[in-house]
Amino acid sequence: MISGNERAASLVIRHEVRPTDKDDYEMWLKSIATEAQRFAGHMGVNIIRPHNSTGSYTIVLRFDSDERLDSWLQSDTRKRFINEIRPTLVNGEELEMHTGLEYWFTPPAEHRLQARPFKQFLITLSAIFPLTVVLPWVLHPVFDYVPLLGRPIINNFILAVVIVYLMVYVIMPRYTRLVSRWLFQ
Incomplete structure (x- = not known):
């Protein structure tokens, strides 16, 4: 996690979704993204959908400070959404904090995507x-x-x-x- 209120914080979330639950997951993803936008400091969300037969989704969520990101992470709203979708996930969720430029061109994935x-x-x-x-x-x-x-x-x-x-x-x-x-x- 980054320090200081004046620095943006990014959260990279990975979900491996069961193949039979992808449609439900997509609907859930739209709902939680809409809710996250209502939280103070929200700066955007980027969703990288599976590029092959796996159900591996990568979601990049940005807030204007680590405190506001933590507020979202600890919110009852997010906890309710995660509890709702947990049965469709193969291994739960993986969370990573990032700052600065490192996520611009090399988002993590099973087969790491890299821009040419x-x-x-x-x-x-x-x-x-x-x-x-x-x-x-x-x-x-x-x-x-x-x-x-x-x-x-x-x-x-x-x-x-x-x-x-x-x-x-x-x-x-x-x-x-x-x-x-x-x-x-």
């Missing part, structure tokens, strides 16, 4: 390039107004901090979810 390097390059470039064009233009008035911030090393550092922050916490979690089908083909 050229796809990682294209996704990352298409997210960073617009930021490197727009952010200097947007922050230029601030750099002009405060001369100390206008020094090359300082303004480059500020731009790097803003770009990395936006990439880690705002853009890439949503962007990779949006293009995940293409990314992992």
Whole structure:
């Protein structure tokens, strides 16, 4: 688990579903995802469905802090949902906490899915390039107004901090979810 209130937390959940219960599990999955969205700090959910004959689902749940993620994990709502679905699971559930970039391109699975390097390059470039064009233009008035911030090393550092922050916490979690089908083909 991560420390600090200001850092997002991701929970990776693995469920092995009995083949005869996949339809019930899919309905359950939609219901619990809807409930999780109602909790404070919820930042999104990504579901990786089985790619072969196994019933192995991977769910990535993101909250804006580990405290809010813990609140969801300990909630009566989640406990009720887990008790409801437990009979359809082969081995119960596996939970792992993650932070930062490690889950962007290599989600865990039985046969580890890995985006091809050229796809990682294209996704990352298409997210960073617009930021490197727009952010200097947007922050230029601030750099002009405060001369100390206008020094090359300082303004480059500020731009790097803003770009990395936006990439880690705002853009890439949503962007990779949006293009995940293409990314992992």
